[in-house]
Amino acid sequence: MDGTLAESESLHLKTLIAALARHGVEAGEEMHPLVFGKTGREVHALCRERFGLSVDFAEWSMYRARTYLENAPGLVPRPGALEVYRAAKAAGITQAIVSNASRMLLEANLRALGIEEPSLVTISVNDVREGKPSAEPYERAAWLLRLAPEEVIAVEDSPTGARAAIAAHMRVLAWPFDDEGAALFPPQAQIVRSPRELARALGLDPAAF
Structure with a gap:
């Protein structure tokens, strides 16, 4: 789905950057190759280790999901x-x-x-x-x-x-x-x-x- 049918990788990255900013971490495009193709739990674990975050997965994933759903209606398919x-x-x-x-x-x-x-x-x-x-x-x-x-x-x-x-x-x-x-x-x-x-x-x- 993500990246194959829908051009949604940028939205997933947007939710990640927003979640990190919420916890005082500035991040950008450099995160994409680190999280590309990984599950939400794997990304959460990576961010906890890399940035020393203490937020639990339930709170983290809820915020990211809410941000994603707010923007999902604007998704477009990958050309072709x-x-x-x-x-x-x-x-x-x-x-x-x-x-x-x-x-x-x-x-x-x-x-x-x-x-x-x-x-x-x-x-x-x-x-x-x-x-x-x-x-x-x-x-x-x-x-x-x-x-x-x-x-x-x-x-x-x-x-x-x-x-x-x-x-x-x-x-x-x-x-x-x-x-x-x-x-x-x-x-x-x-x-x-x-x-x-x-x-x-x-x-x-x-x-x-």
């Missing part, structure tokens, strides 16, 4: 992402969304993108014991789709997510934002650099993108 998503659906490809975000934030993103539907399989960090890079979120998605993990293709914008899908024995299409990001993916991931390349890798007609 929903077109590929809808083309795959039209082609009969079964899909699931696997996120390290909480259930509340994941559903806010679905609403913002207009892709809520009763039959859509979605996995949030609340649905598993361990988030990405554990294989568990992807394994659960495959189970709910009634597919073997080896039958599934994962599309990921983050190396953390790619490692999770590889651990689940899935084929991985890595869709980074730039060459710098592409260099961070494990070698097992196949890099795609545009919606057209993504469509081709999924067996869709690339001429439509």
Whole structure:
């Protein structure tokens, strides 16, 4: 979801910067590579260690979630992402969304993108014991789709997510934002650099993108 379908990474960073400022810590864009792809609990632990914060996770996450939800209606899709998503659906490809975000934030993103539907399989960090890079979120998605993990293709914008899908024995299409990001993916991931390349890798007609 985050970064693959929705351009929401900047909003997650905004909530982090605001939460840190609330506790007297000035931070900015330099935090993004440190928290990219991590769960909320992992980010909280990192900030406690890095900045000596004493705030507990419940208070921290409540503030960040409130800030996120206030801004979520303004989210936009990643260019070309929903077109590929809808083309795959039209082609009969079964899909699931696997996120390290909480259930509340994941559903806010679905609403913002207009892709809520009763039959859509979605996995949030609340649905598993361990988030990405554990294989568990992807394994659960495959189970709910009634597919073997080896039958599934994962599309990921983050190396953390790619490692999770590889651990689940899935084929991985890595869709980074730039060459710098592409260099961070494990070698097992196949890099795609545009919606057209993504469509081709999924067996869709690339001429439509």
